[in-house]
Amino acid sequence: MRNATLLSTGMHVPDWVLPNAYFDQMLGEDVSTWLEEFAQIYERRWCREDEAVLDLCLGAAQQALTRAGLPAEGLDLIIVATDTPEYVSPSTASVLQHKLGASRAGSFDLNTACAGFVTGLELGANMIRAQKRYQHVLVIGAYAMSKYLDKTDKKTVTLFADGAGAVILKAEETADRGYLAGHLSTQGQYYDGMGIYGGATRIPMTQEVLDRGDHLLRFVYRFPRDLNQVEWTRVIHELSRQAGVQPQEVDHFFITQINVHAIHDTLAGLGVPPERAHTIMHHYGYTGSACIPMALNDAVEKKAIKRGDLLMFVGSGGGLAFAGAAFRY
Incomplete structure (x- = not known):
């Protein structure tokens, strides 16, 4: 039975770490207590001014490819799930395909906001199951929401952060996994x-x-x-x-x-x-x-x-x- 299995994972986050104390000072009030007791958030990462969502996608994708022992040319499809894209148009996935050197891969973005990665996982798995040409599918969830935050709104500015995670799905003949x-x-x-x-x-x-x-x-x-x-x-x-x-x-x-x-x-x-x-x-x-x-x-x-x-x-x-x-x- 042809199925889609989880071959490898990857992740990339910016190196700029913002502890809760940063927002206490920025907003001029104690937000750490609520964040730590209610949200259990102690720190987060934001993109720097010269970083964008593609940088996060690249890092996560390259780590997943390395762990899979797969060259970028081995990818058949790239799905990028994000509501903070590199551009309004063209798709982030098409830029990623080029930057990775995944010359054989088709690509597309999808946007179901924060449900996007799981939506992409569902799509990628079923495309593998339906069509033999898809042997390796890269699914990425990517987020650079810090670019869209109102820095005076304590409800959002303290909560949202940036990062990307990747999974490579592999076609296998198996009834036990996937x-x-x-x-x-x-x-x-x-x-x-x-x-x-x-x-x-x-x-x-x-x-x-x-x-x-x-x-x-x-x-x-x-x-x-x-x-x-x-x-x-x-x-x-x-x-x-x-x-x-x-x-x-x-x-x-x-x-x-x-x-x-x-x-x-x-x-x-x-x-x-x-x-x-x-x-x-x-x-x-x-x-x-x-x-x-x-x-x-x-x-x-x-x-x-x-x-x-x-x-x-x-x-x-x-x-x-x-x-x-x-x-x-």
């Missing part, structure tokens, strides 16, 4: 609650847009408090149904790293101990579409995952978009 299940869903009625609304066709870039700050990330209104937990639970149940398992049988959960308490509460409701969720927001802040592959890479580097483990990836993001995928490692 892709097991996937699910995509949308709560589109919340499209206007959070986003970057200026600079595209609805609100074209003008001096007035810049003056209002409409080109920056905005939280417009509060979402229902338990929305993520309800939807994450629904996704996990659907993945479990497709894979023929119970949530308690899953060895590792990789869930959007927006709120560690929401992650643990979700697992508690499923009868799953909190340590089965691998989290990285403590040192990297909230890295959007990059946080799930970064967490996977961190778990792999720490040898927390072994062959045969059951992994579930659950992403959520603006739109609101939700995505899930299950793999046997």
